[in-house]
Amino acid sequence: MEDQMKSLLRQLVRRIPIRFLKVTLEKWGRLTVAQQQNIDFTQTKWALADELIAYSEENRLTLRHITELEMIYVIDNPNQGMWHAFQLVDPESDAPAVELMQFKEQFKSHLNELVRNVSVKMKKNTDEAVWIRIAWGDSCSRPNNMRPTYVVHYLQTPYVFVTRLTSKQKTLLSQAMIIATRHQAIKDAHLSGRNFSAIRDLLMQEYEQVFPAKYPSALVERNQIAALPNIEREQAEAEVNRLQMACEAFGGGKLPQLQSVVYKLETKFKDPSNQTFTEREKPFNCVVTFTSKNLLESLRHCASSGIASTPITPLLSSIPRRGRNYFVITDKVSGPSSQINPTV
Amino acid sequence: MCFRRSSVWIGVAKMVPARQKSVARTPNSVVQRKSKIKSYRQSYQSMTAASRLCLTRALTSLWLNTSRTAPKSDNILDKVDPRQLASLMKTEWQLSYVTPLYQFRYTQLKSYSRQLSAFMAAEKEQVEDGATQNFKVSFSVVHGLVETDYDAETILIQIYSKSFFAGQNEHQKPVWKGWLACVNGNRDYINSLPKEFISLPLFGSSGTEALTALVKSWFQKNFDCCFGSLEINHISLQWLVALWTNYHAESNIKQLQMIWTLPVQPLLQVSYAVNPVDAWELWCSVKGDQPELVDLSAGSLSSVSTALGSAKCRGQIKISNSKCMTTTLTLLTECALLKMPI
Incomplete structure (x- = not known):
C-alpha cells in the first residue's frame, strides 16, 4: 500500500503542470499551511515529489487521500484522454427518485459483487455531476490505482461519460450503472472527444439553439x-x-x-x-x-x-x-x- | 459537399495520362549565352514555350515524356545499395528545387565534405557567439538511383554532430540529412545545358531549418545555384495517389488517405480513408479513361498517404517502399523542373 501511494503521488506530480500544482494542493487541503508555504515549486519534479512524499508520511496520509488529490485535478482539468458518451434507456418507475446516497451505495455494492478487487471513489461536483473514480483489479490482483477509469453521471439524466475503459470493464460498469440508476439498459451514444465539456454540452443540448422564425x-x-x-x-x-x-x-x-x-x-x-x-x-x-x-x-x-x-x-x-x-x-x-x- | 465521392475519385482516377499527341517541341537551336548566370535561366519552362501560357497543357505534355502509366518493374534493389536506399526511405523530406549546379564535380566529394564542415563551423560561430557544436559532413553518391543516361547520380549529404565518441560514426545517427537527385529528367533540357552545369533539380532535406539554411547557402556560394520552395500542388498529389494505388497488387497499400482543407472559420479538414482493395479496384476500372479533372470544389487537397508513402502540399514527401521510389522521384523531378524560374 505504501509503495502504491508513493508511485501514485509521483505520477501525479509528473502529470500536473507546475502552474496548476499549487492551486490543486490548496484545494486538497491535506497539507498544513506551513508545509504549503515551504514547497519550492522551482525545483525538479522528482525533488518536488520527494518533498510531497515526505509531508504525506509526516501527516500519515493514505492512498485514499492521494486519489482524492487526483480527482480534484481531473475534475478541474477533464480534457485529457478520450471521453465516450453513453445513454441510459428504459427507466424504471422509481428512476427519477434516485438520490446521491442511494446511488453511491448501490453502485459500489453491485460493482463489488461483480469484481472482487475494485476500489471506487465518488465525489459530487458543484454542477450536480457525480464523478466516479474506479481502480480495477481482478480476483488475484489488487486494484490498479495507476490507470483508473473515470465516470461522470448527472443524476436524474440518462447521460454517462466515461474515459479510460476497456471493453471487459465496460460490461461490468454498464451492469452496475443500470442497477444503481434504476434503468434497464445503457447504450453507446456514438459521441466521443477529448473535450469533456463539449461532448457534455452537445449531448445535453446546452448551447444556444436557433429555431425557425419568420423574421430572423x-x-x-x-x-x-x-x-x-x-x-x-x-x-x-x-x-x-x-x-x-x-x-x-x-x-x-x-x-x-x-x-x-x-x-x-x-x-x-x-x-x-x-x-x-x-x-x-x-x-x-x-x-x-x-x-x-x-x-x-x-x-x-x-x-x-x-x-x-x-x-x-x-x-x-x-x-x-x-x-x-x-x-x-x-x-x-x-x-x-x-x-x-x-x-x- | 463531401459525399460526392465519385467526383473526388474522378479527380484522382482520371489523372491517367492519355495518349495525347501535342507535345510542345523545342527548337534544338540553343541560344548563345553570354554568362553562366544567364545560362541556367534558360529554364525548363522555356523549353515548352508553346504551352507556357497554359499550365495544364504544359503539365500534360511534360508528363508524356515519362512512363508513369506503365512503371518499369526492374528492381531498384538490384541497382542501388540497400543501405543507401534505406537512408532515403521512411524519412519525411522537405522538398526544394535547385537550379543547375555550376562546376560541381563528383570527384571532389571528399573536399566538399571538408569545405562544408568548415563553412558550418565558421557560420555557426558568427550566429551563436562561438557555441562549440562542431559538425562532420559526409557527401556520398547513391549509385544507380537514375533512370536514363542523362540523369546525374544522386548525392546524399549527411551531417553528424561531432561528439566525444568520435570513431563511432558508423552507428551514429546524422543530425541532418539531405539529397540532390534527378530521376528521368527531361532529356532536351539536360542536353541544352552547357557542359559545366549539372542538373540535380530536386533537393530533399530532413533536420533543423537552421542547418538546411546553412547547407543551401554553401551550395549557392560554391555552385552559383539557387533554391526555391517546392510545393506539391493538388494535381501532383492526385498523381501520387494514382501511382501508389497502382502498386497495391504488388505491395499492400494498407489504406489510402486523402485530406482536403476547406477555407472556413475555423479551418476544416476532411479526410477520406479508403479501403485499399476498393481503391485499387476503382483505380483499375477507370484506367484508360479520358482525362477530365474535377475538383473537390471549395477545398484543396492538402495531404495524401498510403503505406507506401505520404505527401503534403507544402512539399513534404516520405517514401516507405523502395518499389515506388523511382516513379515517385520521377514525378517530383518534373515538378522541380517546372517550378524553376525562367
Whole structure:
C-alpha cells in the first residue's frame, strides 16, 4: 500500500503542470499551511515529489487521500484522454427518485459483487455531476490505482461519460450503472472527444439553439458585420436565408468545441461516368473524417458561405440534432433511389 | 459537399495520362549565352514555350515524356545499395528545387565534405557567439538511383554532430540529412545545358531549418545555384495517389488517405480513408479513361498517404517502399523542373 501511494503521488506530480500544482494542493487541503508555504515549486519534479512524499508520511496520509488529490485535478482539468458518451434507456418507475446516497451505495455494492478487487471513489461536483473514480483489479490482483477509469453521471439524466475503459470493464460498469440508476439498459451514444465539456454540452443540448422564425431579425443584426448597400437585395436575402438555416441546424453563438466527426461509408459507388464500378455489387468502403478546432462552427460557416448546400443534409445536421459524432452510412435496402441514410 | 465521392475519385482516377499527341517541341537551336548566370535561366519552362501560357497543357505534355502509366518493374534493389536506399526511405523530406549546379564535380566529394564542415563551423560561430557544436559532413553518391543516361547520380549529404565518441560514426545517427537527385529528367533540357552545369533539380532535406539554411547557402556560394520552395500542388498529389494505388497488387497499400482543407472559420479538414482493395479496384476500372479533372470544389487537397508513402502540399514527401521510389522521384523531378524560374 505504501509503495502504491508513493508511485501514485509521483505520477501525479509528473502529470500536473507546475502552474496548476499549487492551486490543486490548496484545494486538497491535506497539507498544513506551513508545509504549503515551504514547497519550492522551482525545483525538479522528482525533488518536488520527494518533498510531497515526505509531508504525506509526516501527516500519515493514505492512498485514499492521494486519489482524492487526483480527482480534484481531473475534475478541474477533464480534457485529457478520450471521453465516450453513453445513454441510459428504459427507466424504471422509481428512476427519477434516485438520490446521491442511494446511488453511491448501490453502485459500489453491485460493482463489488461483480469484481472482487475494485476500489471506487465518488465525489459530487458543484454542477450536480457525480464523478466516479474506479481502480480495477481482478480476483488475484489488487486494484490498479495507476490507470483508473473515470465516470461522470448527472443524476436524474440518462447521460454517462466515461474515459479510460476497456471493453471487459465496460460490461461490468454498464451492469452496475443500470442497477444503481434504476434503468434497464445503457447504450453507446456514438459521441466521443477529448473535450469533456463539449461532448457534455452537445449531448445535453446546452448551447444556444436557433429555431425557425419568420423574421430572423436578431440573428441577422448580430451576424451582419456591416450593412453593404451595394449588394443587391436578392442576394442579401439568400445570404440571410443561408445563415438562418445554418444556425437552425448547428446553433447560434459559441458552439461546443467538438473536434471531429467520423462517417463510415458502406454505400455503393455511384458515378454515371464510371459504369464498371457503379455496377459493382459490393459497397465502397471508406471512412470520412472531419476535423477542426471547432467542428460545428466550421460546418456552420460552410453552410452560411455556401460551401455546403442548404437545406443542410441530414448527415451534417444529425451531429447536433442527435448528439453524436460517429455514423455508419449504408444504402437503404428498399426504395428505387437508395438514399443515403444515417443508421446506427 | 463531401459525399460526392465519385467526383473526388474522378479527380484522382482520371489523372491517367492519355495518349495525347501535342507535345510542345523545342527548337534544338540553343541560344548563345553570354554568362553562366544567364545560362541556367534558360529554364525548363522555356523549353515548352508553346504551352507556357497554359499550365495544364504544359503539365500534360511534360508528363508524356515519362512512363508513369506503365512503371518499369526492374528492381531498384538490384541497382542501388540497400543501405543507401534505406537512408532515403521512411524519412519525411522537405522538398526544394535547385537550379543547375555550376562546376560541381563528383570527384571532389571528399573536399566538399571538408569545405562544408568548415563553412558550418565558421557560420555557426558568427550566429551563436562561438557555441562549440562542431559538425562532420559526409557527401556520398547513391549509385544507380537514375533512370536514363542523362540523369546525374544522386548525392546524399549527411551531417553528424561531432561528439566525444568520435570513431563511432558508423552507428551514429546524422543530425541532418539531405539529397540532390534527378530521376528521368527531361532529356532536351539536360542536353541544352552547357557542359559545366549539372542538373540535380530536386533537393530533399530532413533536420533543423537552421542547418538546411546553412547547407543551401554553401551550395549557392560554391555552385552559383539557387533554391526555391517546392510545393506539391493538388494535381501532383492526385498523381501520387494514382501511382501508389497502382502498386497495391504488388505491395499492400494498407489504406489510402486523402485530406482536403476547406477555407472556413475555423479551418476544416476532411479526410477520406479508403479501403485499399476498393481503391485499387476503382483505380483499375477507370484506367484508360479520358482525362477530365474535377475538383473537390471549395477545398484543396492538402495531404495524401498510403503505406507506401505520404505527401503534403507544402512539399513534404516520405517514401516507405523502395518499389515506388523511382516513379515517385520521377514525378517530383518534373515538378522541380517546372517550378524553376525562367
